[in-house]
Amino acid sequence: MTDAEYDLLGIGLGPFNLGLAALLDGAPADLDVRFLEQNPEFNWHEDTLIRGTTLEVPFLADLVTMVDPTNPHSYLNYLSEANRLYDFYFYEEFFIPRREYNEYCRWVADSLSTLRFDRRVTDVDESDGVFTVETVNPATGERDRYTAENVVMGIGTKPHVPEELSDALGGSVFHSASYLGRRDRCLEADSVTVVGSGQSAAEVFRDLLERRPENGYGLDWITRSPGFFQMVDGKLGHMVYTPEYTEYFYGLSQETKDELLAEQDLVYKGIDPATSAEIYDQLYEQSIGGADVDVGLLAATEVVDIGDIEGEPGHQLLCEQREEDEAFVHASDAVVLxxxxxxxxxxxxxxLEPELARDDAGRLSITEDFRLRTALDGEIFVQNAELHTHGINAPDLGLGPHRNAVIVNRLVGEPVYDAAPAETFQQFSVDDFVRERGARRPGETTEAPSPD
Structure with a gap:
């Protein structure tokens, strides 16, 4: 035993750590836990909750259901408590509005007593198996100190802007992460350009496209990707989103993992097929009768610089079309990155840096059960920081409950939740296929099946 105040401190409060807090709330073990979040309340990507956008995973991928279907913090129980079960029943959709997912998470957060908001973590140190976590209230400057035997990091990601474009940020040039808060700048402009690819770009473009006729701006979409491609979709392809595939991926060499991740972009980074179809349908609708839609889409093109137009309010984008190896300048009043x-x-x-193990590329070394490899006595768990070790399932909402079940079981020291990889129709490893399908390796013989 140590003199630590808590068994576990969670740093950051997105869906993954919120899900962990929810599972711990129902765990039979008597653990003292706290989760620290720098914001004053829970909100999941608040400025990207565009009306009409949905989760890209089914509603069963809530905070708890995939490992504990009867947990009171499930999405279905939220619907029941909100008197929306019949509304959802007639909604007849598997993919729920992103705005409602945020409302559901806020409902769960309101029910948990282990969450502490307005706590930005400034330092984490460890001595003799006890972590000391220092926090500051961003609004008041008030400081607090917590101690714990274990820490779990769920701090998420931050908006990425290429270095060559970062000087242009401000005013009418902004990242899509702040889109709703700055959308009026686009609606008031004469021309708007969306830069980038993937689902975020598509959702912003779709929203601006739908609003274009009543606002009258020209709208362009430029991406360095070779096309406006949708992500790989289909029931067979989705079988990689399982604990079984995570286990398989973890067992591969790091060189193979890196090669696979480079090849799997469209498995999880492309445009959702429904969004892609809605954009095309809107373009078609707006072009009826030969109308000029005043829209441009250009792929294989990188924006390498954004500068101001002297004496005018707009911006000029220096662009390079890769396939033709040709540069051009494009003017736009507003730019969404x-x-x-x-x-x-x-x-x-x-x-703690001297105690953290890293791979040859300088990335954190992570165990199969989601712990940092360290020389410390205490343990640091990670949420969605293991893409390079565990693969494309790291950021997937549907796999969050499984990761949390593994973490809970490790903390408690016994299987509170069933975290064994569930088998799917697909085998991923040779061992599994040989065992399940009666195949053999070269030089091996197969035994005839014994009679019943």
Missing amino acids: ATGYEREDPPFLAP
């Missing part, structure tokens, strides 16, 4: 998100090691880990 849908250039993705990135993960950085949090500054508060700096005191």
Whole structure:
């Protein structure tokens, strides 16, 4: 035993750590836990909750259901408590509005006594198996100190802007992460350009496209991707989103993992097929009768610089079309940079850096059960920081409950939740296929099945 105040401190409060708090709330073990969040309340990407956008995973991928279907913090129980079960029943959709997912998460957050808001973590240190976590209230400057035997980081990602474009940020040039808060700047402009690819860019473009006729701006979408491609979709392809595939991926060599991740972009980074179809349908609708839709879409083109237009309010984008190897300048009053998100090691880990193991590329080394490899006595768990070790399932909402079940079981020291990889119709490893399908390796013989 230690003199730590808590068994576990959670740093950051997105859906993954919120889901962990929800599972711990129902766990039979008597654990003292706290989750610390720098914002004053729970809100999941508040400025991206555009009306009409949905989760890209089914509603069963809530905070708890995939490992604990009867948990009171489930989405279905939220609907029941909100008197919306019949409304949802007749909604007849598997993919729920993103705005309602946020409302559901806020409902769960309101029910948990282990969450502490207005706590920005500034330092984490460890001594003799006890972590000391320093926090500051961003609004008041008030400081607090917490101690715990274990820490779990769920701090998420931050908007990524290419370095060559970062000087242009401000005013009518902004990242899509702040879209709703700055949308009026686009609606008041004469021309708007969306830069980037993937779902975020598509959702912003669709919203601006729908509003274009009544606002009258020209609208362009420029991406360095070779096309406006949708993500790989289909029931067979979705079988990689399972704990079984995560287990398989973890067992591969790091070189193979890196090669696979480079090939799997469209498995999880492309445009949702429904969004893609809605954009095309809107373009078609607006062009009826030969109307000029005043819209441009250009792929294989990188925006390498954004500058001001002297004496005018707009911006000029220096662009390079890769396939033709040709440059041009494009003028736009407003620019939305849908250039993705990135993960950085949090500054508060700096005191622990000498104790953290890293791979040859400088990335954190992570165990199969989601712990940082360290020389510390205490344990640091991670949420969605393990893409390079566990694969494309790291950011997937549907796999969050499984990861949390693994973490809970590790904390308690016994299987509170069933975290064994559930088998699907697909085998991922040779071992599994040989065992399940009666195949053999070269040089091996197969035994005839014994009679019943």
